[in-house]
Amino acid sequence: MTNRPRQLPVHAMMIxxxxxxxxxxxxxxxxxxxxxxxxxSTALWPKAPxxxxxxxxxxxxxxxxxxxxxxxxxxxxxxxxxxxxxxxAYALVRWPFPGVKLAQAVIGLSWLVPFQVTMIPNxxxxxxxxxxxxxxxxxIPNAAAAFAVIVFYNAMRSFPKEVIEAxxxxxxxxxxxxxxxxxxxxxxxxxxxxxxxxxxxWNEYFWPLLLTRHxxxxxVQIGLEMxxxxxxxxxxxxxxxxTLASLPILALYLVLHRQIIDSxxxxxxx
Amino acid sequence: MAAIELAGIEKRFGExxxxxxxxxxxxxxxxxxxxxxxGCGKSTLLRMIAGLEAVSAGTVSLDGVPxxxxxxxxxxxxxxxxxxxxxxxxTVAENIGYGLRVAGVPKREREARxxxxxxxxxxxxxxxxxxxxxxxxxxxxxxMGRAMIRNPRVFLFDEPxxxxxxxxxxxxxxxxxxxxxxxxxxxxxxTHDQVEAMGMADRLVVMNAGRVEQxxxxxxxxxxxxxxxVAGFIGAPRMNLIDAAVTAEGTLAVGGxxxxxxxxxxxxxxxxxHLGVRPDALAPMPPAGGGPVFTADxxxxxxxxxxxxxxxxxxxxxxxxxxxxxxxxxxxAVAIPPRAVHLFDAETGLRIEPDAAETxxxxxxxxxxxxxxxx
Ligand SMILES: Nc1ncnc2c1ncn2[C@@H]1O[C@H](COP(=O)(O)OP(=O)(O)O)[C@@H](O)[C@H]1O
Ligand SMILES: [Mg+2]
Numbered sequence: 001m002t003n004r005p006r007q008l009p010v011h012a013m014m015i016x017x018x019x020x021x022x023x024x025x026x027x028x029x030x031x032x033x034x035x036x037x038x039x040x041s042t043a044l045w046p047k048a049p050x051x052x053x054x055x056x057x058x059x060x061x062x063x064x065x066x067x068x069x070x071x072x073x074x075x076x077x078x079x080x081x082x083x084x085x086x087x088x089a090y091a092l093v094r095w096p097f098p099g100v101k102l103a104q105a106v107i108g109l110s111w112l113v114p115f116q117v118t119m120i121p122n123x124x125x126x127x128x129x130x131x132x133x134x135x136x137x138x139x140i141p142n143a144a145a146a147f148a149v150i151v152f153y154n155a156m157r158s159f160p161k162e163v164i165e166a167x168x169x170x171x172x173x174x175x176x177x178x179x180x181x182x183x184x185x186x187x188x189x190x191x192x193x194x195x196x197x198x199x200x201x202w203n204e205y206f207w208p209l210l211l212t213r214h215x216x217x218x219x220v221q222i223g224l225e226m227x228x229x230x231x232x233x234x235x236x237x238x239x240x241x242x243t244l245a246s247l248p249i250l251a252l253y254l255v256l257h258r259q260i261i262d263s264x265x266x267x268x269x270x
Numbered sequence: 271m272a273a274i275e276l277a278g279i280e281k282r283f284g285e286x287x288x289x290x291x292x293x294x295x296x297x298x299x300x301x302x303x304x305x306x307x308x309g310c311g312k313s314t315l316l317r318m319i320a321g322l323e324a325v326s327a328g329t330v331s332l333d334g335v336p337x338x339x340x341x342x343x344x345x346x347x348x349x350x351x352x353x354x355x356x357x358x359x360x361t362v363a364e365n366i367g368y369g370l371r372v373a374g375v376p377k378r379e380r381e382a383r384x385x386x387x388x389x390x391x392x393x394x395x396x397x398x399x400x401x402x403x404x405x406x407x408x409x410x411x412x413x414m415g416r417a418m419i420r421n422p423r424v425f426l427f428d429e430p431x432x433x434x435x436x437x438x439x440x441x442x443x444x445x446x447x448x449x450x451x452x453x454x455x456x457x458x459x460x461t462h463d464q465v466e467a468m469g470m471a472d473r474l475v476v477m478n479a480g481r482v483e484q485x486x487x488x489x490x491x492x493x494x495x496x497x498x499x500v501a502g503f504i505g506a507p508r509m510n511l512i513d514a515a516v517t518a519e520g521t522l523a524v525g526g527x528x529x530x531x532x533x534x535x536x537x538x539x540x541x542x543x544h545l546g547v548r549p550d551a552l553a554p555m556p557p558a559g560g561g562p563v564f565t566a567d568x569x570x571x572x573x574x575x576x577x578x579x580x581x582x583x584x585x586x587x588x589x590x591x592x593x594x595x596x597x598x599x600x601x602x603a604v605a606i607p608p609r610a611v612h613l614f615d616a617e618t619g620l621r622i623e624p625d626a627a628e629t630x631x632x633x634x635x636x637x638x639x640x641x642x643x644x645x
Contacts, residue, residue, distance in 0.1 A: 162355035165322050166416070170369035171343030184359045 025246070032239040039235050053240035060237065061226050062216055063244060069135060070202060070219040071248060076139045077201035078194050085148025085193065086186075090178050092149075093156045094164070104153070111146035115206060123210055133213040142201060148193055155189040156182060191259030199249055220245040271456055272332045272346065272423035273298045274319060279328035281314050281480075288314045290480035292328070296473075301450050301457045303488075305467040306477035307503070312460040315477070316426050319458060321345050332423060343372070348417035349426040353433060354409040356401040356416075363388075363397040366415040373420070387419045390449070407438045418449070425450075425457040431466065443470060464504050468492070476500050496621050498614035501546045507577055507588045509612070510552065514545040520625065522613070525583065527561050530608045536625045542616035549577070549590035551610030554602040561603045569598075 031039065033049040041047075057063050088107070092100060122141045131137030159182060167177045183190070205221040212218045215226070224245065227238035253260070274296040281289040289311040296302050304312045317323040319330055321342035330337045337345055348369075356365050364371075367384045375383075388394045391411045401409055410430065417425060427446075431439045447470055450457055461467050467474055468488045476483045476491060476499075484496040495501035501509045514524045520534040522545055529545070537543070557563045564582035571593070578589040578598055587604065613622040 160353070160355065162351045162353060163357060165342075166349070166351060166355040167357070167368070168322065168342045169320060169347065169349045170416070170420075171341075171372040172368075173343075176372065181357060 028239050028242055028246075031235060032243045034236055036236060053236040054244070056237045057227075057241045057244065061218075061223050061241075063223060063241065065216055066218050066220055066223045067244065067248070069217065070245075073135050073138045073204075073219055074198045074201040076135070077142050078197035080139060080143035081145045081148045081197045082190060082194055084144040085152045086178065086183060088144070088149045089152035089156050090182065092153055093159075094174070107146045107149050109146075111150070119206070119210065122207075126211060132211055133217045134211075135217075137211050138204070138208055138219065141207065142204075145197065148197065151189055151193050152186065155186050159185060188259055188262045191256050191262075195252060195256055195260055198252060202245075202249060271298045271454060273334070274424060274456060274458070275329075275331040275334070276315075276319070277329045277331070279315065279318060279330065280326045281311070281318060281323065282326045288480055289318070292477075292480075292482055294475060294482060294485065296456060296458065298333075298456055299454045301447070301459065301470065301472045302475060303459045303461060303467040303471035303473075304475045304477055305461060305464060305471075305504075306483075308462050310477045311480040312462075312477055313428050316349075316428055316458060316460050319424070320347050320349050320426050322349075346423035347426055348420060348422035348424070349428065350410075350413045350417050350430040352429040354401070354413040356409060356412055358401055361398050361400055362393065362404070362412050362415075365401065365412055366419055369416065369420045383419055384415075387415045390418070391415050406434055407442070410434060410438075410442060414446075414449070418453070422455065425455050425459075427457065427459040429461055430459075432461070432463070439466075446470070464506065468504070476503065478503070494621070495546075495612060498544050498546070498619040501612055501614065505548060507549045507590060509546045509548050510587050511614075512545040512547075512585055512587075513616070514543050516541040516543055522611075524585070525562075527583075529561070529606045530611055533608045533611060534625045535613060535622055537615075537622055543622065544614045544616055545606075546612035546614060547606050547610050549588040551607055552587065552589045553605045553607070554578075554589065554598050555605050556599070557601060557603045559603070563601050563603055566598060566600055566602075 030044070030046065032053050033051070034041070034046040035048055035050050035052060038046050038048070092104065097103075118141070126132055126137045126141070129137075131140065163181065164177055167181045172180065203221065204219065208219045208222050209225075212222055215223075220241070224238060224241050227234040227241065274294075276292050276294040276296075279289055279292040280287075292315060304315065306312050314323060318325050321330075321337065321340060325338060332345060332347075357368065360368065363381070363384050366387055367380045370380045370383060384397070385394065388397055391414055393408060393411045393415065396404060396408060396412070401412065404412065410433075413430070430446075431442050434442060443466060446459075459470060471488050473485065474488045474491050475485050478499045484491055484500045491500060492504055495504060495509075498511065502511060512524055514522050516535055516537040516539060517523050517528075518539040520536060521531055522529060522533065522535070522543070524545065535543075554564075562583035562585060564580040564585075564587060566578050566580045568579040570577040570579075574593055576591045576593060576595070578591065580587050580589065580602075589598070589604070591598065608624075611624070613624070614620065615622055
């Protein structure tokens with residue numbers, strides 16, 4: 001409050017950055033509203049905005065079905081990563097064994113293994129298990145994530161040991177302590193991780209591309225691809241589909257944004 | 271209410287040997303205080319009774335039943351932690367009632383018991399708050415309530431008052447003792463604060479470096495410390511400990527000075543010892559005879575008493591005097607009343623008692639240290 005003049009350049013900078021971040025989103029929506037004739041115009045608003053691209057998308061591909069598939073896949077992936085992450089981190093924090101440091105290092109390193117390395121074995125395995133063209137096939141390889149384990153490990157390590165001991169004195173067993181004492185105090189980490197895992201699953205492209213055979217079983221990133229072709233891209237419908245694909249993410253963010261910001265602020269302050 | 275028996279308890283953390291063979295029997299209903307400097311293994315010992323820490327060797331028994339390997343929740347002990355360790359996401363009522371919830375007590379009964387426990391501790395108005403919205407003293411009470419509600423056989427306290435300010439600490443001390451009088455639950459209370467220990471204990475256990483130095487009622491421990499460590503640790507200001515030697519006749523020699531000539535000790539001639547005298551037992555007198563002359567170099571007036579720090583011939587002493595005692599001369603000698611003498615072997619640190627028969631034969635005056643000090 002007292003140094004208002006000095007805040008001015010800071011605010012100006014933030015406004016510029018926000019515009020830079022938001023402009024592509026704005027352009028996506030505007031392009032989706034443009035009729036075919038205007039598609040390459042650089043005007044900031046179409047002369048004759050219309051929803052025809054959206055109509056086309058819904059006819060050309062089973063878009064609602066695809067959105068549903070994606071939501072299912074992304075929710076299941078996020079839930080699985082949270083669950084496995086919580087369990088693994090809890091075990092590492094509560095029962096440190098000789099070599100626990102090594103185990104952590106290995107978990108951390110697995111995060112750095114590129115997808116291309118595991119792609120073929122995963123594909124072979126998924127095929128053998130009959131998981132091609134299924135949601136389960138999309139979820140299972142991503143059900144455990146090193147990132148989730150690391151995030152929860154750090155959150156739990158700073159959770160006071162005495163509180164866990166108090167619960168042990170109260171007669172609570174290991175799993176009751178995890179679900180009734182530890183997890184409820186991990187809310188910021190849980191929210192942040194859920195969102196990150198959900199978004200990254202939502203944006204998944206290569207693995208679904210490998211696994212999907214039929215458009216009814218596809219996820220949105222595959223759906224978007226339908227509007228790209230050798231003869232040229234159908235920009236209007238593609239942007240309409242992209243807009244539809246972004247809405248659920250936006251909704252998720254609006255619901256959880258307080259916890260997310262909270263969590264990022266906290267990890268930034270450490 | 272349960273009797274606790276510790277037999278040959280040891281605890282090692284890798285290289286460090288935190289508890290080195292503790293044998294201790296605590297009677298049912300007793301209030302025992304474990305006192306010792308920080309790092310001496312008090313918490314570790316308490317946590318082994320609770321079952322939070324496994325013993326490296328020895329047996330913990332409650333009412334004669336060995337408890338090694340029994341889960342903390344099944345031992346019937348309740349613990350109050352130094353930093354309270356309340357569940358941050360639960361209300362006060364949920365905190366207090368959690369143990370009952372785990373035990374499967376129906377909600378209605380649970381609520382009634384939470385309310386009556388809260389009433390005993392005067393925290394009924396706080397039941398809907400979360401720990402973050404409580405003061406230190408209030409958190410302390412909630413932690414007590416959580417321990418009390420399950421009617422445990424044993425209360426374990428790990429320095430529960432050390433995060434409170436002085437006034438609150440004194441108040442809670444009284445309250446814990448009051449609760450103990452009402453409930454008569456066997457209690458083990460760990461602290462590094464000797465005032466707390468002396469004031470609360472039925473029986474005091476003094477620990478040092480993983481071992482028990484002395485066990486006894488606080489007054490006995492104060493009057494007859496069993497080792498130099500206990501002598502120096504208990505009592506404020508600290509007991510004066512003067513390097514001395516035992517002469518061939520069994521008297522004490524501090525250089526050329528022969529304080530309390532009437533006392534005889536049965537120890538090898540030339541044996542190095544520490545001569546201990548409480549500051550309130552030392553009486554200043556005009557310099558005369560062969561004793562060292564002391565010079566006061568710091569006088570602290572604490573209102574109720576005066577501490578005089580003095581030194582002479584390489585010996586540092588503290589004298590404690592009544593606030594209304596006449597002012598002390600800057601140079602003085604001291605008389606050491608024989609009854610006030612505590613002697614400790616310099617090597618083992620153990621107490622050496624004067625040879626009563628020999629001392630009597632020499633006709634030492636039966637001097638009452640306490641009466642003497644109030645001159
Ligand atoms: N979990 C542990 N791992 C390693 N050393 C420990 C552990 N707990 C306590 N110690 C060591 O054991 C000794 C006694 O500790 P503690 O019982 O906490 O002392 P006190 O409560 O008397 O201050 C200390 O030297 C401490 O460093
Ligand atoms: Mg301690």
